[in-house]
Amino acid sequence: MIKPDRIVTTTCPYCGVGCNLQLHVKDDFIFKVTSPFDSPVNHGNLCVKGRFGYDYIYHPKRVTTPLVRRYLLEGKPKPEGREQVFAVSKDGKPIEHSQISNLWDWVETDWGTALNITADKLVEIYQRDGSDAMAVYCCAKATNEDNYLLQKMYRAIFRTNNVDHCTRLCHAGSVVALQQAVGSSAMSNTASQVIQNDVFIVTGSNTSENHPIIALQMKEAVEKHGAKMIVVDPRRIDLVDFAELWLPLKPGTNVPLFSAMAHVIVKEGLVNNEFIANRTEGYQEFVESLEKFTPEYAEKISGVPAEDIRKAARLYAKARNGAIYWGMGISQLSHGTASALTLIHLAFLTGHIGREGTGLNPLRGQNNVQGASDMGAMPYHYPGYMRVDNEDNAKKWETAWRVEPGGLSRKLGLTTTEILSHAHEGGVRALYIMGENPMMSEPNLNVTREHMKELEFIVAQDIFINESGAFADVFLPATPFAEKEGTFSNTDRRVQRVRQAQTPRGQSRPDWQIICDLALRLELRLKRATVKWDYSDPEEILREMASVNTDYAGITYQRIEKVGLQYPVPTMDHPGTPTLFKESFPRGRGKFIPVDYVPVKEEPDDEYPFILTTGRLLEHWHGGTMTRHSALNEIYPEARVEIHPADAELHGIRNGDPVKVQSRRGEIVVRATVTEKTTVGVVFIPWHFAEAAGNLLTNDALDPQALIPEFKACAVQVFPARENELAHPDVMLQRGRY
């Protein structure tokens, strides 16, 4: 029996649930993870990633020494032809068999050299091309403190709002819709309140795999509390086994389906008149806009029987407590905003919002995507969702950061997707990437690759050289969650502590320290000083942010020592806010915003007859930087395409056969899983696997308001392929649950 030297309580680094972890450490090595059974978030339950998936921090490929390209170290001009390089030169010797110039070799160096080179290059580009040439990707995996500082560095020093992170690729559609209709963009209720629902809708979310602990609570709600669950999803996901109704809609047809539910609720007089009169506006126009969305019309487009749409509408509307939980299947569409609005309408019509056990609940993906957004890691907002084009807001932050009046940019910045599409002469020249992996997470990766090559200077701050870091000029080794202090804000707005369990490996440093060190070097070169960059600990950073962002005003590390607080926490004695909108909405009245149905940008045709929809797996995380360097990769080592038995038979594809999946933008070869988990005409690919990246196929069409790409629907063809066309023909996936 191993007796731990210490047990460190912290927060899981994977999904937005924010499970509480206890890391058992012996000789500076985490050998076991448990969770307290009285934890308010997860009641002691964890998923495979949280309990076992932390081992990437020990992976031999983890980079723990600062790296720069040889050309920078030797002071030579940048060589032609930026390519991905994953190997690091040994003792400074040229990397053998390098396909490109050895000047691109990664060479180990010290922090001083790496940060000075970074500061020199960033300042050179900034002084030459100005603020618009600078851009940064913040990181929904990093802490609130890390994100706050990085956006502050770009706003206060480089005077640009070209600050964004992966929220753009995730819930941007939901965020914009909620901002327009409600005036706030977080989950309205607490996830664990699901057991208080008596009817709830889960849509566009494969909760069992992506928010496993919330899925357990959903199952508990059904099995032990008599709740009825309605699943609206093109796939027969695990939750369907527990559902009262499953509406298998065609990908990208949310708008007609949910509008038809609204149509039924209005026509059958199931509306909550009191709520509509007291809490909303724009009802009449909205009702007129619903006229054409009959269940029969929706059936024709979505493929869901009109009668089931009626049943779902009645169930939800007649519930005492109804709630909606949604994921990326709503937002990742070229009409993601409209799609989220249709859900908001349902809540407004029925008044299923503003009470416990109800609500509009977008399930946020990353452990700290809510926090990174709160911290202003977005191009239109300072911390606290304060618009950058508002004079008062800018002045507040100018005072806080001691920037001269008028110094901060009032111009809206570029979004994640725009930053890369502006990577050309006269556009964005330098990109700082903290922990993100656009070369896996952007749509249409073949084009993303060209954009990455166009950049003049790229800084990667990460723990591994991932597909994006492999393009960088400088690599700054950061520490993972177990080697730093800070806070994460989970999907239900709970701010929780992250604690250091072991010493940083090698020379790696916590992100906040790297940023502060670099910021000081930048200011020295620019002969300019803002405040401040000499923090003694991360709490000081959080308090600085909270001095302007009132949602966090009452949060101190001491108050969240044992249990996190759910913001808004406006004062030091405020107990936190588990349920939002009890009295009113932030914008006053909830606004009905009529929407029209716009089909997805690329519909199947004779040449590309299948709809491809992408998503995630229980065992993996996003671009795979963490999980593919973990034992998790052993239990799910390869990408698979799910195809319906009827389609498979038609195309002569058997279970396990290699197939080529091709879209107008790219192709990959993967093995097929023939399964009724997907529906006829729809194929599914998880996008975690670099060697068969689903995003080579996806469409980079954007939602006009949220600028979120259409990951959830594009047209593809599927052909039988040969074994030797697979990236790893000898890799074995052997699982009972798939």
Place this chain on the structure above:
Amino acid sequence: MTENITLTIDGQQVSVEQGTTLLKAAQEIGKDIPTICFHEATTSNALCRICVVEVEGQRLLQPACIVKAAPDMKVQTRSERVMRARKTILEMLASTMDLSDAPAILTMMDEYGARAERFPDAERREVEVKDDNPMYVRDYSKCLLCWRCVQVCASDAQYTFAINFNGRGYETQIGTFFDKSIPETTCVLCGQCVAVCPTGALKPKREFLLEQGMSPNEISVMNTGRKRRKT
């Protein structure tokens, strides 16, 4: 409003809410009844019987983890009969299974004066360690069949139903259906079972390897290999 119930535990009166178990009622007046299979987060099934108490008027000893308090009940938590039963339970456990990873039970044995050698002819349950996945190992020589792992895999937490009791009587063992390897079952490798195991029969792989004498560095490079398709 639920009505309160008054009962007597070891001569002391206690008033509790209706539906309270004897275990909880005793806790309210600071009397700790020993438990092994009981866990706050799982449904109690009174399998191990270590929590038995004597209730006046009842022929048999009653398991305190599931028996509810009733009006005017007279309960003895440490009568001679109770102590003898607990001691025998511990001795029977010690004679058939490996308790080396269950310090709480070993302490209990000392407290009750239980002798592991009381049943010298008992057959120890010795099973090979099942090491069939990269996340956790199963050593059923250390299993006392408390049922917690089965329950959290089922409707106490996970709704996955990957494991259950296999076999009957002495041969009873926790296992997968058809004794399939863990990755081939419906198991999602959440490790809820590992978290509730009281005897170290279920153990994270990395803890197991550390015990086997591997160094953290050796363990760290282990997981980088890929499983290969059998040709």
